[in-house]
Amino acid sequence: MSVQAVCDDLAGKQREIIRTYEELHQLAEPSWQEEKTSGYLAARLRQAGLAVRTYSGHFGLTVDIAGEEEGIVGLRADMDALVQEVNGQVQPNHSCGHDGHSTMVLYAALAIASAGIRPKKTIRFLFQPAEEKVGGALQMMKDGALDGVNVLFGVHLRPIMELENGTAAPAILHGASASVHGTIFGLQAHASRPERGKNVIETAALLVQVLQNVRLKEGCPFSVKMTQFTAGGETSNVIPDRATFKLDVRAQTNEGMDELLEKLKHLFYHVGSLTESRIEWSLPGGVPAATFNDDAAKIMRDAISRVLGAENVASPCISPGGEDFHFYTKQKPEMAGTMLGLGCGLYPGLHHPEMKFDKTALTAGAQILATAVLLAAGEEEG
Template sequence: MSTYMPNDYVNQQREHIVQTYRDLHDLAEPSWKEEKTSHYLQERLQEAGFSVHTFAGHYGFVAEIPGETTEVVALRADMDALVQEVDGVVKANHSCGHDAHSTMVLHTALALSACQIRPHKTIRFIFQPAEEKGEGALQMIRDGALDGVTMLLGVHLRPSMEVPYGKAAPVIVHGASTSIRGVIQGLQAHAARPEKGKNPLEAAALIIQALQGIRLQERCPFSVKITQLQGGGETSNVIPERAEFTLDLRAQTNEGMAELKEKTAHVLHTVAALTTTCVEWKYGSYVPAATVNETMIKLTEEAISKVLGPENVADRCLTQGGEDFHFYPLEMNGLASTMVGLGCDLKPGLHHPHMSFAMESLVYGTQILSNAVSEAARA
């Protein structure tokens, strides 16, 4: 039996933890293409004696520390990077912290293994693809990666304005989000004779205006906004035949999202009838709102307090950002889950091409996860 406790072991691994992060940051691969990232993580675990289970058709995988029972406590990391423009070049770029999440979950596994933690429950480490597309969690569920899991933890870096540096929140209350991609089909005409045409751009303007008037009975924070609009060619004196648009929809609850979708659809139907244009649309990727579990919040509060002190347990982190982590409790009936919000001096914000954060947070983030997971496995 090792004489080390996880916190002590993690402290000794500071340089290795930071180097792991740098390695993963440089690999940066988009959703469903996380080949090098996955292989890197698998090799590190196999070197430590873990048996790794992979799945056909993607690069997600799981590794376990066997327990005395088949009941499973799981810790999840996401592996994919965003595809975005960075200094004029479109490329895969880790600006959402998934490289940091994978680093902390990897080193939590290594710490618990090195300290020879002997859990009552089996501990499973889930490395998930395609979070940015909102598809990876559902795929891992279909593949059986959540079989036997009764408790699930996750972690996400938080911007400074949400969780201060040196603190951590026991839960991130994400909202639900989806998108709508649509086409407005009008009638082309000369700009000097607008009455002969049906202007799809004017229809789009009416849509934008009408969306601003939406109110929800659910009384939760929400937003619906246009994020893309394209129509017409290079000629300035022609009313275009069609316009393409994208809407972003967000609501703090799943009930609010259902109402927002209904009212947005009503706006699109109404504008189409008013302008006699044809408006066709379909929903894009969807992620549900968080499911708050008080037992898991208490467990993570205790882990944060043990590592950072009770004064550094932050309030619940409320954000309209989305996360496909919340498919797990939604789809797996009875699954208790929470996601730790890690204060890390993250600036200027998530998804910014030059996002940065304090490396020290990787160390105390790993300690928090190690304490929370080991305690859950003893429960």
């Protein structure tokens, strides 16, 4: 069967693809708890005669379609859901589209398997846990899921303000992001004698003001905002001596993130010195920025053109959001990698509790992904 025949097969399964998405949508599970989701995907893959590899300690899984030559082309999906408030109740909710990503990668695997294609290079399908908590990609690499992979593709639904429905981008250039956790130590005093204390709330207020004046060289887009703050007890007449805060830190490039974190280091020291307080901070997590790979993007651009037409190939998406997919390419710089940005009429936006999109776009996404991995694995028409 040809690449086009695989796409035709997927086109005939649109209702089935949407039904699978809706079933996965109901299985929304938090990071590291994707047991039902993983089990559902594994069962579908095994029914197609594919050997599923599972891993101890988490619910990630991989499937290989063996090739004739050395080299492995990978296709990755994320499985976890966001935990957020929906209609007054905090619960797992697929508002980032990971259920859609798993659906598309699943059907790309099923279509290629049912076609009986023996690609030149092995094709590996990866279903990753814990993207939302930024640990899944690193764990999959630690467990050897990326061993031997030379090319890696991913996918993410894009909001309508980035991509129109019916279009797709050959790369998503996510920025770097980090979470900074800090503690301010002051001196407690009675509120009637503020001069005897060191008010951590006033220190935090100064910190917020100073953060607004941070600039990066060469105009790199960035953001640093205080998103959480806690200080004091239940009484209103005590100067608090301890406060905790969290900062959301973002920069469009990895070099910009390094510069920003170095500036924060000096800023914390000087604000603390000015207010005679002490600021301690840590960096518990973050994700690197995307690195554009022309080779992988060319393959994805070709795949989009074949499925949607050349007129519907968009420019790479530039997103201030973060994605742990980029750990793969940062840790393995010799590996070509890119993420498909799929236009699907998504609104009001990613992570919105009532996020909606055109489900028929999942079929086109599966066609593009199947085409990309087959092209990268050496399969051509005929």
